[in-house]
Amino acid sequence: MKKIGILGGVGWPSTIEYYKSICSISQSYWEERGHSTPLPTPEIAIESLNMNFTVNNRGSDATSSWDVWDRYFQMALQKLEDGGAELILVASVTPHARLEVISQRLKVPVLSIYDAIGQFCVSSGIDNILVLGTLPTMTSLAFIKGVSKFGVNAFYPPRTLQSNVVSIIEDLYHDRVDGLDASVESIVEKSYPLEGKGEFAACLGCTELPTAFRAIPTKPVFTKNRVIYLNSTVIHSLSAFQACLE
């Protein structure tokens, strides 16, 4: 298996979900093939950044305003490549908006979460996805553009419901899980009434959200009350695991 690099720390709980997900996917894969224990995992390098520094160095629309932020990410990606990573993931949706800039000097591929989700939708016959995520995710066009090249139509909850999504993520971050699956379901229902629509899924586009459903770290998709939910962390991790087998 190829060595996987993970750019993490933004935030660190999300890095844990990615690492756990890749290791669990690998162990399930080798267990199904009758491999002896301990079940193999790929070698994985992680560069975990200081989120206090990244948040305080976010840019604006002004030219050069992202320079410090970009350089911080570029250096960490370079370290992963120098340490032998053969493919890299950024373990967070939000920095993907600047993925092209920060990865342009690398020789090894950085697998985009937009590509992973776009490809997954194509192979699953899903045309429309409602993306639930952090406020930077739901107020940027990056996710929508990222999956549109696969013919997938992504959209966000209406502005009035976005703050509800954010407060659910906040609760999950502090381990208050009870009843939040129903809150997510209600937002989905209000954002996209299901009657008479085509193939649709709600994309949990932030690492905390699947924990509301106590989701399994190896399952890219699950269904509840007729709604298909995509676990973006698992879909992204699966794309890395498949690439590391090639």
Place this chain on the structure above:
Amino acid sequence: MKKIGILGGVGWPSTIEYYKSICSISQSYWEERGHSTPLPTPEIAIESLNMNFTVNNRGSDATSSWDVWDRYFQMALQKLEDGGAELILVASVTPHARLEVISQRLKVPVLSIYDAIGQFCVSSGIDNILVLGTLPTMTSLAFIKGVSKFGVNAFYPPRTLQSNVVSIIEDLYHDRVDGLDASVESIVEKSYPLEGKGEFAACLGCTELPTAFRAIPTKPVFTKNRVIYLNSTVIHSLSAFQACLE
């Protein structure tokens, strides 16, 4: 804060506990000092090995039998140093038995878990520790020798009870937690009747064991039914965080 390197993957759940522990300790530290959010964490690099390879390349008593294993660990430690880690932890008790060999060419310090626990016992006035851990830990003299230079007397449960410790660890690894705190307490009581003894602690010398008590990832020590328990992962992580502040 200095950059911390973690040698992990043996096994990966243990690596998660170390990473979570260091990040949580850092956030608590800065929160107590009134720092603004997001609370800072040190930069952390992780090299996660394939445990299938490490276990299948364990040596014996024969000369050179550990060569492949040693080289695998040495290369990963070197990558952490090359990537800018200023201090390193091995996120597992068992490989500490070969720590001197694998770390001898490094310029940066590798903080031993034996030193961290020995120093913690000295500063807490604990003279005797019962070490509960994996079978390789409880059948090697390395832990006992490692803390003896701090004047700490370490010992293991009697052979007849060691298999009980191992089966508890196995249960915890598979997330079967209920009632296991009582099982650990029973082993401690049978291994070391408390009446009339000096300052004593039970050292949970394996990352899974504290989860039996649903231990908090920032607390190095807790007490239950008059027994002091040491959380070796937190003590090791705390020693790294203190060193990264210096």
